[in-house]
Amino acid sequence: SKNYKIAVLPGDGIGPEVTNESVKILKVIGEAFQYNFQFDYGVMGAEAIYQTGNPLPEETLELCKNSDAVLFGAIGDPAFDNNPDAKVRPEQGLLKLRKELGLFANIRPIKTFASLVKKSPLKREIVEGTDIQIYRELISGIYFGEKFTEENGDYAYDVCKYSKEEITGIAHLAFQDAQKRKKKLTLIDKANVLDTSRLWRKIVKEIALEYPDVKVDFMFVDNAAMQMILNPKQFDVILTENMFGDIISDEASVIGGSIGLLPSASIGIDNALFEPIHGSYPQAKGKGIANPIASILSAAMMLDHLELTQAANKLRESVENAIESRYVTIDLNPDINYSTSEVGDFIADYI
Amino acid sequence: SKNYKIAVLPGDGIGPEVTNESVKILKVIGEAFQYNFQFDYGVMGAEAIYQTGNPLPEETLELCKNSDAVLFGAIGDPAFDNNPDAKVRPEQGLLKLRKELGLFANIRPIKTFASLVKKSPLKREIVEGTDIQIYRELISGIYFGEKFTEENGDYAYDVCKYSKEEITGIAHLAFQDAQKRKKKLTLIDKANVLDTSRLWRKIVKEIALEYPDVKVDFMFVDNAAMQMILNPKQFDVILTENMFGDIISDEASVIGGSIGLLPSASIGIDNALFEPIHGSYPQAKGKGIANPIASILSAAMMLDHLELTQAANKLRESVENAIESRYVTIDLNPDINYSTSEVGDFIADYI
């Protein structure tokens, strides 16, 4: 049977706890389906800064480059957030990793689970049945453009830059996915103000000609931020640039009732990384209360990516079973309140 | 009695209809309170492009510069949005006007009306009692930084730039307002990624020392986009840069149940402009269904700014009376369904 090299980067905060559950379950899957998973661990983020001074040590980067997939936990530490003068930051590790691995497309599915809709801050009739796939460009835009701070702190700037190739790559992925789904794609931009947005709009219009079965919509980001709450079901595939994608996808994460459920995949030509969309949630670290499902569903996206579709489906089925059985952590059910590893065990046992 | 020169720019779409109601009511207020309002009309936006080729004709700009306040309707026209190659756009008129008048602070109050909370897409217990004041920087950032599109369309860029002075000006306004309110200020930024955000954070921390009674919070914009929906009542005064303010304030506009209720003020040293936060809503143009309340409450903010506080309070009272009497347009009550001018008349009659 084929060998799969999985680089595991638990990262900061609750990252290690939730990633643990995913690895535990992947091992069970490996046995059940006869896949050979090889797990190699690397340090990254605040953890790596404390250990090595570098948020992405060279070995970790090499490990990831030589892997078939990267399973990543979370990044971030309040000690750095509260210090604007810190020269080295955990997030730099993640940004550098995305760039070095060429992970140009961040894919975030936003779906509701029937039994959890009541946890949503939005009304049931608005969110029930939402099924959105967000494609966020991940290695360009204002995140990676030139930055500068004048030494007296008199001014600073950040450049948002996009090239035709950068837009084209992710646009094709998004259109192809739309063809397999409800055949609707919405480009979110600010084309009434930004040159980069006008470039996005122009290129997406050209590419749309190659996908005549997909209906294309254009929406300004401010309006999109409203529409996401007023009527999320109007969206099928969303395509957007890096910063708008960061904001809109986090906003959309409230729809289902818990950000602890939402996975993501970051895809490049030669590499791929899978991570929960929640952050490091430092307040919960070490308490055994973190919801492992976002990480576990990220592992399911990883299985899809490795074309282990049967296992991916089985794993998703097991997660749904846990949710429907209310075998969940405190964020989803304060009365029952299973621990992170109890939920992981329950999902593993089902497989 | 003192003379007040009001420049009226009805603009595009439903702008003229809703602005009409505000002017009608201001005339009634002028008589009732013995204020001398002088209304001078100017063209702007798509309307101005059609008439003169220029979205902000020189006369309109002069009119505004020489006014005590500008009452503005709305801007935007689908004919331009759908044409990425258009060289002249309606929005340029508004952006130029903001810049030329030095309107550095855009203030957007987000409040709920008890009888309308049921119209919110969010659950009652989450939104009821929300009272937020958003301070958005309005004449710098990525809106006004250098822009460039390579002639073959191979790449484009937009520069986000901030100076210490630009941040300082609006920060003081926001802190002063926080002192009069619940003494809490949240800076929304992306300081884990952007140099400009780190500059904002640094300067706001310094300024905070001058307002020791105000509690200051820092929140990343992606998290803020979630928190605005999960728990809007945690916010009192929000301070943020131009683009984040555009997105977050439009998102926040869904809380109360209708964007047709929300006013805004844009303040400079020598000038001030008042406008509803809704756009030109071209589908509703000329149908007499547009909700005039956002424009009317913008006129109330104008009265506050002119220090005609008694009249401002009376006008707000009259608007509340109309809402509680369900004397409202179709967006708020499909069963009763009063026209734009009927609602305006009802509010005027109360005064």
Ligand SMILES: CC(C)[C@H](C(=O)O)[C@@H](O)C(=O)O
């Ligand atoms: C941690 C941060 C740099 C990151 C981002 O902004 O991309 C995070 O918010 C995300 O969305 O993965």
Ligand SMILES: CC(C)[C@H](C(=O)O)[C@@H](O)C(=O)O
């Ligand atoms: C019309 C547009 C340029 C404008 C902006 O982005 O500032 C609008 O969305 C607003 O918020 O007033």
